[in-house]
Amino acid sequence: MCTGWCEARCNSLSGGRRKGLDLHSWLRVSLLFLALWGQVFPQCPDSCHCAWDTATVLCSDAGLREIPEGIPPETVSLHLERNYIRNIPESAFSNLVRLRDLYLSHNRIDSLASGALQHLGPELRLLDLSHNQLRHVSKEEFGSTRAKTRLYHNPWHCDCTLQELMETLNLEPETVNGIICESSVRGVGEGSRWEDPGSLGEHAGQPLVKLLDSGVNFCSLQRKTTDVAMLVTMFVWFFMVIVYVVYYVRQNQAEARRHLEYLKSLPSPRKTPTETDTLSTGF
Numbered sequence: 001m002c003t004g005w006c007e008a009r010c011n012s013l014s015g016g017r018r019k020g021l022d023l024h025s026w027l028r029v030s031l032l033f034l035a036l037w038g039q040v041f042p043q044c045p046d047s048c049h050c051a052w053d054t055a056t057v058l059c060s061d062a063g064l065r066e067i068p069e070g071i072p073p074e075t076v077s078l079h080l081e082r083n084y085i086r087n088i089p090e091s092a093f094s095n096l097v098r099l100r101d102l103y104l105s106h107n108r109i110d111s112l113a114s115g116a117l118q119h120l121g122p123e124l125r126l127l128d129l130s131h132n133q134l135r136h137v138s139k140e141e142f143g144s145t146r147a148k149t150r151l152y153h154n155p156w157h158c159d160c161t162l163q164e165l166m167e168t169l170n171l172e173p174e175t176v177n178g179i180i181c182e183s184s185v186r187g188v189g190e191g192s193r194w195e196d197p198g199s200l201g202e203h204a205g206q207p208l209v210k211l212l213d214s215g216v217n218f219c220s221l222q223r224k225t226t227d228v229a230m231l232v233t234m235f236v237w238f239f240m241v242i243v244y245v246v247y248y249v250r251q252n253q254a255e256a257r258r259h260l261e262y263l264k265s266l267p268s269p270r271k272t273p274t275e276t277d278t279l280s281t282g283f
Contacts, residue, residue, distance in 0.1 A: 042072045055098070059083070067092040077101040081128070087111045094119040105150070106131045118143030130154070130175065135182075136161065139168045146170050152178025158201075158208050159185040160219035166208060179208045185218055 044050035045068040048059040055076035059068060064083040071078065073095045081103045090113040093099065100123050110133040117127070124147040134154040138161050142149075149169045156162060158181035166179075184201035203211055 042074075043070060044072075045070045060103075071096060073097070075099055077103075079103045080107070082106040084108055087113065088116040089113050090116050091119070092116060097121040097123075099124055101126045102147075103128045104132070105129065108133055110134060112137055112141040114141060115143065116141055117145060120145055120147070122146070126150075130178075137165060139165045142169060148172050150175050152176070152180075154179070155182040156180065156208065157183045157185075158203055158211070158218060162208065163212065163218045166212070176209050177207050181206055181208055181211070 045057070045059065047062040047064060048057055048068060050057050050072070055072075055074050056079070057071055057075050057077070058079045060079045061082045064080065064085060066085060067080070067088065071093075075096055076098055078096070078099060078101070082105075085104070085107040086109060088104075088109060088111075093102070093116075096119075099120060102120070102124065103126075105128045109129065112134075118141075120127075120143070124145055127145065127147045128150045130150040131153045134151070135157045136159075142165070147170065150172050151169075152175045156179060171179075181201075181203050182205075184203035203216065
């Protein structure tokens, strides 16, 4: 039979068990909640700030030297301006199929990997690559994007490749006049033989759009330059063949002359008495 002390002891033990069970249940619920929270709100990349309600990732002025990893796939607006990024690798935005606005201005981007922007989905509305160090890009690197594109304030080298890109992209009308040729392809006969070969070209410092509107065709200039180069190459090759043939003929003539002189220098064979008698008698 249990005394009063025994009953108090039993009650305290059963209460302790209930508290232990409650703590264990609370921990399980907390872990489940954290797991669900991680699925609904994924982690934000280092040095960035994420606004989950607008699906915006802010990585501006973060001192970044490359595209950060772990950008949430649900990102709609990505800000990477005013950093130290130099290039865009091919798989940088491969999982951002919902991206609408991509800001990459005020960096040091001087190259785009082949197909670097091909993974961007059809929902992309704005692509800002202004204020960078781009000189040579092609339409293959942009893929089939129809986003409004900003390319002004880059040290562009104006040639046929850039002209074809301009005709392909949906450039922002307000900033298109800011695409200036820092250098340009040299046309046939441009400059004199004494001109510095490192000169920037006839169209340096002029807006590319105005040059194209005025009738300048960099593709035709490049084709003419290529044709002239091919003609010069063929002429040089033909001249070298002629020189080689002349040299070969002269060498053979010299060899033949030396061989003839050698034969003349050989002593004539002496006739034996038998041969002399036979010739004189007719036998």
